Amino acid sequence: MSLKTYRQKRYFNKTSEPKGKIQATAKKNIYLTQKHAASHLHYDFRLELNGVLLSWVVPKGPSLDPNVKRLAVHVEDHPIQYSDFEGTIPQGEYGGGTVLLWDKGEWFPTEDPEVAYQKGVLTFKLKGKKLKGLWKLIRIKTSPKNWLLIKIDDEFTKPETEYSITEKLPNSVKSNRSIEAIAKIRAKLATTQTKKPIKKD
Ligand code: MN
Secondary structure, eight states, rough: OSSHHHOOOOOOOOOSSOOOOOOOOOOSSSSEEEEESSEEEEEEEEEETTTTTEEEEEEEEEOOOTTTTEEEEEEEEEGGGGGGEEEEEOTTSSOOEEEEEEEEEEESSSOHHHHHHTTTTEEEEEESSSSEEEEEEOTTTTTTEEEEEOOSSTTTOOTTTTTTTHHOOOTTTOOOOOOHHHHHHHHHHHHHHSSSSSOOO
16 A cells, blocks of 8 residues: 555646545545546546555446446555545646546445455445445456456346446536536636736736
């Protein structure tokens, strides 16, 4: 668990993302998904473990269909303080684009999470506002950075052809805003800043 890579990738005087620190929360099991309109729209799936957020980039986002396996690329640990982040990362900076807090709640591993994580088979229950029930993350042995995010069959399962959760529930659980609305807040700010009259004595 380290925030070294996370910090190396970012200039904290340019982005409003938190610098953060390694620190477990009282609950010790935060779960969240952020929708991120960077150069390619994707979903960032994060699980708290040992004071950081383990992080996966899910290009297509989660599916409630147990027959659908969604690629989840394991990326650098993020600070716990990232779990509330919503806003726009400036263009040209790492991950430049708008971030929307798409889902948040808690996760409950079905076995020792450290052992399961090392093994590359994490099975857990989610209690988010959108994602619920049993899920698993499985590491692909031939390409260790690549995992699969899969819904396990239970009462929360829905066929993807009938119900795409990313399409049905696109907005933020924090602000209820769409990604376009969050992006506009930033655009407005930028316009106000550039239009600010130059002070003259
Ligand atoms: Mn991202």
